Amino acid sequence: MFSTFNFEEGPPPADPPKRINRKDRSVKYLRALSAQKDRQQHVPPRSDQEPSTSEQLAPVINASLPRPGILRVMFRNWISAMEHDERESEPDRDPTTTNAEVTHTGNTGEQRDILPSPPIFVPHVTGWAQVKAVCKDTWLKLRYFYVSENSVFYYYWTGIISIGTIWNMFAMVIFIFDDVHDGYFKQWLYVNLFFDFLFFLDCVVGARMTFDLEGNEVKETTKMFKNYRGSNRFKLDALCLFPIDAFLILDSHKSMLRLVRVFKAYRLYEFIQLTQRRTNFPHFMKILFLLLSCLTLFHWNACIYFRFSLAEGLTEDDENAFGFSYYKVFDPRFPTCDAYHDEGCMYPEEPDIMDIRAVRWDRRKEMYAFWQSNDPSLLQKSLRWTTLGVEYDWNTKQYPTNGRPVPEELYQLGNLISNSLKLGDMKPDATILNYYPPKSALSPHVDKSERSNAPLISMSLGQTAVYLSGALSLSEPPIPLWLRNGDFLIMHGEQRLVYHAIPCIGPKVEKMEFERDEETPMITDYLNCSRINFTIRQVNP
Ligand SMILES: O=C(O)CCC(=O)C(=O)O
Ligand SMILES: [Fe+2]
Structure with a gap:
């Protein structure tokens, strides 16, 4: 996991020779290293050397141990270490000059190692002891690890933390929607x-x-910690550790609190x-990072725009208004009016200045102009919805408590359908007509502004539409249906919301x-390329 480990403050390593005078550094050191290598690789001594203790004990070990494997290897290592210690404790053959090799005076056996008697005690290494050894080893590695800025580990780790940073930059504003x-x-x-x-x-x-x-790389844990504590990095990191998600569990709409993670x-x-x-491609990387910065800025820009639109009141109907609307997302178009000079193009700053009736009157004038001009494209572009009976306010998304009655035919139609489906009488008091010119769409929504439980009766005219019927939550996949000319769709009970x-x-x-x-050519012309939908509703109980 870690790139480098610091054992300076840990227990001293077992293998390097203990005495470090000059002659030790030469032959004795090399001898110790080669003994260590022998132990690691389990290489038997060369044949031209005298047989070592481990060689002489090998048959005994093999015969006495019940099963080969780990125990035998450990025991062998132990013998080999004994042999090493014996050599270490031997008096220097020639203390003044060199430790090179012992000169054998002959085969008298006087200078040969005396064979120790076969060990009586065989260390019993249990699985638990091994686990403890591994734990201790891991603990020491963790206790004394250090990271240097130029290490590969640090680079990859920084990469992982950067992914977390990018995630926060993109997703912290997510609950605007x-x-x-x-x-x-x-x-x-x-x-x-x-x-x-990961930030922790x-x-x-x-x-x-x-x-x-002063030119030295400091690796002592306490000094490294003190250095970190005094740095700006520590302050930023501490800010980013603030447990914001605890607040979000209490009030999940405050996702902007995570803004602090931007540090x-x-x-x-x-x-x-x-x-x-x-990298070998510095220019490519520069362009990549520039793109990433642009994406982040565009994203934030869109979010701020959406925030303003929320403050102003979302518009679902007007493609030319300043505010965000789902129409613009599903069917993006550039405003056709001049946002700087045309007052009608902007949303008024005070929501109560906007008088929906005045807007409606403007629309009626448009309709009248269309009627007179005989140009169906005019109507197709401008007309999106209209209301009969109690007038729905698209800004506040609310109905007033009273208004004009719905036309008698629609009242009767609503009751006829409700009664034939055995849903009882209803008192329809509002009807919304949606006009769907080619390429238009209606974004996912729930009709929850009505204050009664009466069914919502929807009638389709003109061109066929795809209707997506979902569930109580948007995460559930919807069922697609065709709605053709003359179809009725009734939303009632659980399906109502x-x-x-x-x-x-x-x-x-x-x-x-x-x-x-021939009597109403405009209407058939319109329905030959567009769709109209009526929804008969009961707003007030
Ligand atoms: O056009 C349709 O079929 C659906 C209309 C609708 O959902 C609405 O007006 O709330
Ligand atoms: Fe609806």
Whole structure:
């Protein structure tokens, strides 16, 4: 896991020779190293040397141990270590000059090692002891690890933290959208907690960063920690560790609180610097990071725009208004009016200045102009909806408590359908007519502004539409249906409050041809390329 480990403050390593005078550094040191190598590789001594203790004991060990494997290897290592210690404790053959090799005076056996008697005690290594050894080893590695700024580990670790930073930059404003909030709050929270944990580990890494002191790389844990504590990095990291998600569990709409995590952007910057130092394609990387910055800025720009639109009141109907609307998302168009000079193009700053009746009157004038001009394209472009009976306010998304009655025919139609479906009498007091010119759509929504439980009766005229019928939450996949000319769709009971949408209508789906009615040619012309939908509703109980 870690790139480098510091054992300076840990227990001394077992193998390097204990005496470090000059002659030790030469032959004795090499001898110790080669003994160590022998032990690691289990290489038997060369045949031209005298047989070692381990060689002489090998048959005994093999015979006495019940099973080969780990125990035998450990025992052998133990013997080999004994042999090494014997050599270490031998008096120097020639203390003044060199330790080179012992000169054998002959085969008298006087100078040969005396064979120790076969060991009586065989260390019993249990699985538990091995686990303890591994734990201790891991603990020491963790206790004394250090990270240097130029290590590969640090580079990759910075990369991982940068992903967390980018996640925060993109997803912290996510709950501006209510439907996203309803569908994905938990998932969002889990990802946040995961990256917060990584940010915590990043503080640990920060506290184990080596630093340069008068040309020396300082690796002592206490000094590294003190250095981290006094740095700006520590302050930023501490801010980013603030447990914001605890507040979000209490009030899940305050996702902007995570804005504080943006302080981690300095790690992203560090990653960019490190990458540019390492890469063979510095220009390519520069362009990539520039693109990333642009994407982030565009994203934030869109979010701020959406925030303003929320403050002003969202518009669902007017494509030319300043505010955000789902129409613009599904069917993006550039405003046709001059936003700087034309007052009508902007949303009024005070919501109560906007008089929906005045807007409606403007629309009526447009309709009248259309009627007179005989140009169906005019109507197709401008007309999106109209209301009969109690007038729905698209800004506040509310109905007033009273208004004009709905036309008698619609009242009767609503009751007829409700009674034939055995849903009882209803008192229809509002009807919304939606006009769907080619390429238009209606975004997913729930009709929840009505204050009664009466059914909602929807009638389709003209071109066929695809209707998506969802569930109580947007995360559930919807069922698509065709709605053709003359179809009725009734939303009642549990289905009354499900999400639904019209993703597309018109000739691309299935062209309906109506014979031109000479009395009302405009209407048949309109229905030959567009769709009209009536929804008969009971607003007040
Ligand atoms: O056009 C449709 O079929 C659906 C209309 C609708 O959902 C509405 O007016 O709320
Ligand atoms: Fe609806």
